[in-house]
Amino acid sequence: MGAERQVDVVVVGLGVGGEEVAGRLAAAGLTVVGVENTLVGGECPYWGCIPTKIMVRAGTALAEARRIPGLAGSATVDPDWAPVAKRIRDEATDDWNDKVAVDRFTGKGGTFVRGTATITGPGRVRVGEQEYSATRGLVIATGTAAVIPPIDGLAGTPYWTNRDAVETPTLPSSLLVLGGGAIGCEFAQAFARFGVRVTVIEGADRVLAMEEPEASELAGKVLTADGVSLHTGVRATNVGYDHGFIVTLSDGSTLTGEKLLVATGRTARLRDLGVDRIGLDPAARFLTTDERMRAADGVWGVGDVTGNGNFTHMAMYEADIAVRDILGQGGPGADYRARPRVTFLDPEIGAVGLTEQQARDAGLNVRVGQVPLSATSRGFIHGPGNEGLIKVVADHDRGVLVGATTAGPAGGEMIGALSVAVHAEVPVSTLLSTIWAYPTFHRGIGDALKALG
Numbered sequence: 457m458g459a460e461r462q463v464d465v466v467v468v469g470l471g472v473g474g475e476e477v478a479g480r481l482a483a484a485g486l487t488v489v490g491v492e493n494t495l496v497g498g499e500c501p502y503w504g505c506i507p508t509k510i511m512v513r514a515g516t517a518l519a520e521a522r523r524i525p526g527l528a529g530s531a532t533v534d535p536d537w538a539p540v541a542k543r544i545r546d547e548a549t550d551d552w553n554d555k556v557a558v559d560r561f562t563g564k565g566g567t568f569v570r571g572t573a574t575i576t577g578p579g580r581v582r583v584g585e586q587e588y589s590a591t592r593g594l595v596i597a598t599g600t601a602a603v604i605p606p607i608d609g610l611a612g613t614p615y616w617t618n619r620d621a622v623e624t625p626t627l628p629s630s631l632l633v634l635g636g637g638a639i640g641c642e643f644a645q646a647f648a649r650f651g652v653r654v655t656v657i658e659g660a661d662r663v664l665a666m667e668e669p670e671a672s673e674l675a676g677k678v679l680t681a682d683g684v685s686l687h688t689g690v691r692a693t694n695v696g697y698d699h700g701f702i703v704t705l706s707d708g709s710t711l712t713g714e715k716l717l718v719a720t721g722r723t724a725r726l727r728d729l730g731v732d733r734i735g736l737d738p739a740a741r742f743l744t745t746d747e748r749m750r751a752a753d754g755v756w757g758v759g760d761v762t763g764n765g766n767f768t769h770m771a772m773y774e775a776d777i778a779v780r781d782i783l784g785q786g787g788p789g790a791d792y793r794a795r796p797r798v799t800f801l802d803p804e805i806g807a808v809g810l811t812e813q814q815a816r817d818a819g820l821n822v823r824v825g826q827v828p829l830s831a832t833s834r835g836f837i838h839g840p841g842n843e844g845l846i847k848v849v850a851d852h853d854r855g856v857l858v859g860a861t862t863a864g865p866a867g868g869e870m871i872g873a874l875s876v877a878v879h880a881e882v883p884v885s886t887l888l889s890t891i892w893a894y895p896t897f898h899r900g901i902g903d904a905l906k907a908l909g
């Protein structure tokens with residue numbers, strides 16, 4: 457056992473959230489130890505947002521080329537996964553090497569420790585044989601891992617998680633996807649556009665079940681048009697493997713595929729961390745934090761592990777709050793009313809705040825306004841690929857928007873304006889008098905507002 461090392465702050469997990477906290481505190485002059493057992497940067501750059509959006513971008517390029525007939529002549533589309541795999545390996549992930557990220561952190565004055573941290577008591581962390589004592593605080597930023605559901609037979613098979621799907625240098629001929637959430641849908645469309653026979657199995661009665669039903673319907677429609685076979689409202693009851701997967705469903709039918717991607721949600725990495733030694737529940741689904749991201753005295757939590765939305769922008773948002781609190785800088789606390797999210801299908805499905813149903817469940821006096829994107833001038837101009845909609849959800853009593861969905865070729869960009877509206881509680885009357893440039897997709901926001909009942 458090495459002599460105990462005393463520092464100001466120990467950050468456990470240097471994914472998106474932890475790296476931001478550790479780097480900023482080190483740059484502010486605190487002595488900071490950042491511990492990471494895999495790759496600095498976490499899921500997002502190596503197996504999440506960035507590589508999957510490289511896949512999506514490639515798939516959208518193919519889809520756009522296939523839209524040329526009727527718009528601009530003809531094109532021969534010959535998909536090749538090799539450039540996609542190469543971009544992911546060489547440009548995005550440095551072949552899954554985090555040297556640049558480690559140097560970025562140590563360059564700010566932080567001390568980097570590669571290993572698995574265990575909490576041994578208040579302000580105390582062990583990595584291997586080394587014990588650290590953090591006098592100002594401990595930050596838990598351990599993120600989430602893929603949930604592997606307890607389906608008969610699954611555990612013994614060579615199933616894929618998002619990590620295998622991102623790292624694959626070549627594509628399978630067929631892919632079964634268990635789970636039709638954001639991960640399942642994004643991979644399904646991207647792979648299908650490269651000629652993979654994709655089948656999605658979703659237990660709920662619709663894909664993207666957390667979003668508006670209209671968004672689910674649209675996602676289902678475009679996935680089907682891309683050749684994806686959707687099975688909703690059924691669960692897998694058994695998984696077998698013999699040079700390929702065979703999945704038995706709750707309705708008794710079976711499906712086969714060369715590979716099986718498990719995309720059934722995420723689970724917080726809390727269980728083996730030793731949080732019971734600081735009075736927290738290791739069996740909790742997520743780490744509970746207050747509006748300053750405090751989980752206990754001298755303990756902060758940021759990112760996916762808090763369960764406030766598994767998104768990189770949420771990890772960055774919470775990291776900023778924790779940093780300000782640790783440095784005693786004040787400023788606004790956490791406010792999750794205007795949480796934005798974008799599912800990167802083609803069309804992109806952006807959303808912010810509450811869905812219509814969530815607003816009704818909250819007891820609000822709800823009014824909704826909706827417009828199909830194809831009915832807008834820009835939707836007409838765009839032609840093929842113009843599937844989409846804009847839906848706004850208002851609290852009529854307060855005269856403000858509490859949620860919105862923007863789906864379309866620029867759905868992820870359109871949601872920006874509505875995020876501001878929900879966050880800043882811009883009166884609907886002010887939004888109605890806003891001038892929206894013509895002929896943009898976002899001009900449809902004005903039409904949806906006018907349709908508020």
Ligand SMILES: Cc1cc2nc3c(=O)[nH]c(=O)nc-3n(C[C@H](O)[C@H](O)[C@H](O)COP(=O)(O)OP(=O)(O)OC[C@H]3O[C@@H](n4cnc5c(N)ncnc54)[C@H](O)[C@@H]3O)c2cc1C
Pocket residue numbers: 468469470471472473474491492493494495496497498499500503504505506508509571572573574597598599600618639725729758759760761765766767768769770771800
């Ligand atoms: C396929 C996929 C696509 C996604 N796409 C998007 C997207 O388009 N947009 C978006 O906003 N979000 C997306 N996300 C979500 C995004 O990746 C996460 O929200 C983000 O990575 C969360 O950051 P984090 O720091 O909380 O956790 P993580 O990135 O998971 O980092 C936590 C780190 O802690 C380390 N760790 C855990 N326990 C210990 C320990 N005991 N000791 C040392 N180290 C430890 C882990 O190895 C990990 O590196 C996607 C996720 C997936 C899986």
Ligand SMILES: NC(=O)c1ccc[n+]([C@@H]2O[C@H](COP(=O)([O-])OP(=O)(O)OC[C@H]3O[C@@H](n4cnc5c(N)ncnc54)[C@H](O)[C@@H]3O)[C@@H](O)[C@H]2O)c1
Pocket residue numbers: 605634635636637638639640642657658659660664665690691692719720721722765766767797798799800
């Ligand atoms: N574009 C983005 O921002 C983006 C992209 C990918 C992932 N993410 C983040 O990662 C998180 C995790 O994504 P995810 O898609 O794994 O989770 P999810 O919770 O969004 O979806 C999982 C789906 O699997 C279904 N399911 C669960 N168990 C099942 C079973 N046994 N059989 C059939 N279906 C089953 C659920 O009903 C659910 O619809 C997301 O919530 C999101 O926050 C974000």
